[in-house]
Amino acid sequence: MPDKITPEELEKINSKDGLLNLLHSKKINVKKLLKTLTYEEQLEQLQIELLNLQGWAMTEGKRVAIVLEGRDAAGKGGTIRRFIEHLNPRSLRVVALPKPTEEERGQWYFQRYIKQLPNPGEIVFFDRSWYNRAVVEPVNGFCTPTQYQLFLHQVIDFERMLQESGIILIKFWLDTSKDEQAERFEARRDSPLKRWKFSPVDEKAQELWDTYTKYRDVMFEKTHTIQNPWIVVEADNKKKARLGAIQHVLSTIDYEGKGSTRVDLEPDPDIVHKFSY
Numbered sequence: 001m002p003d004k005i006t007p008e009e010l011e012k013i014n015s016k017d018g019l020l021n022l023l024h025s026k027k028i029n030v031k032k033l034l035k036t037l038t039y040e041e042q043l044e045q046l047q048i049e050l051l052n053l054q055g056w057a058m059t060e061g062k063r064v065a066i067v068l069e070g071r072d073a074a075g076k077g078g079t080i081r082r083f084i085e086h087l088n089p090r091s092l093r094v095v096a097l098p099k100p101t102e103e104e105r106g107q108w109y110f111q112r113y114i115k116q117l118p119n120p121g122e123i124v125f126f127d128r129s130w131y132n133r134a135v136v137e138p139v140n141g142f143c144t145p146t147q148y149q150l151f152l153h154q155v156i157d158f159e160r161m162l163q164e165s166g167i168i169l170i171k172f173w174l175d176t177s178k179d180e181q182a183e184r185f186e187a188r189r190d191s192p193l194k195r196w197k198f199s200p201v202d203e204k205a206q207e208l209w210d211t212y213t214k215y216r217d218v219m220f221e222k223t224h225t226i227q228n229p230w231i232v233v234e235a236d237n238k239k240k241a242r243l244g245a246i247q248h249v250l251s252t253i254d255y256e257g258k259g260s261t262r263v264d265l266e267p268d269p270d271i272v273h274k275f276s277y
Helices: 007-011 016-025 030-060 076-084 136-140 145-164 178-190 200-205 209-223 238-252
Strands: 063-070 092-095 122-127 167-175 230-234 272-274
Touching: 030 076, 030 122, 030 238, 063 076, 076 092, 076 122, 076 167, 076 238, 136 145, 136 200, 136 209, 145 167, 145 209, 167 238, 178 200, 209 230, 230 238, 238 272
Parallel strands: 063 122, 063 167, 092 122, 167 230
Antiparallel strands: 230 272
16 A cells, blocks of 8 residues: 655655655555546546536526436446536436335336426436336346336337427446456445445346346347437446546537537547447
């Protein structure tokens, strides 16, 4: 583990070579540090752009719904936190619904999600969404085959109605490799601060990997449309995934003040891309 740098040591630095020598003496990986600094600078500029986007949405009464789906431990929550870190909390919501109540189980499936849709001037992030019924529920036996097929039959019309009502809908799928997921699960088990994230559903995710893949692929094939496409984010590298997701939103929506920071708004196509058959 690297040694800590004290304020007194920093005060003595008066040249680039002096800084590099100090970093090396503390066993700090300079390349890794530079990558982190570059990431933090790029993230800050993108977050300023997000404030411009939110300001435009508030002024113009726009409604934005951003859906984040993906493999367990793919980084959905962490990505959302980077989106909202500096936004006005009065004009955004994060929706992460618990399992449905007995009353909700008797309702039309989409009903409880309709209640969470954005109001004018609001951005809503769905940390998992109605697409639970496309992957998580059928894989784990939480819905019947009839309910699953009905969902696939209705969801495109549902999203078309959202779009026709003026809602800007963006759908992300964060994907990880099986090995990366296993490492993240292990980190959650080992950390007392992250252990709460490891659920009974997560516990089965590795052994059900191929089943998740099968249902994910059917979801893409049945629910990817020109109007509401699936945007796949390769999320083995969390930092690149977070930047890419933010860049996609900013590059997709035309808002007042767009590009004022001069930061690159186009995501890396190797990290963020539309689903293709």
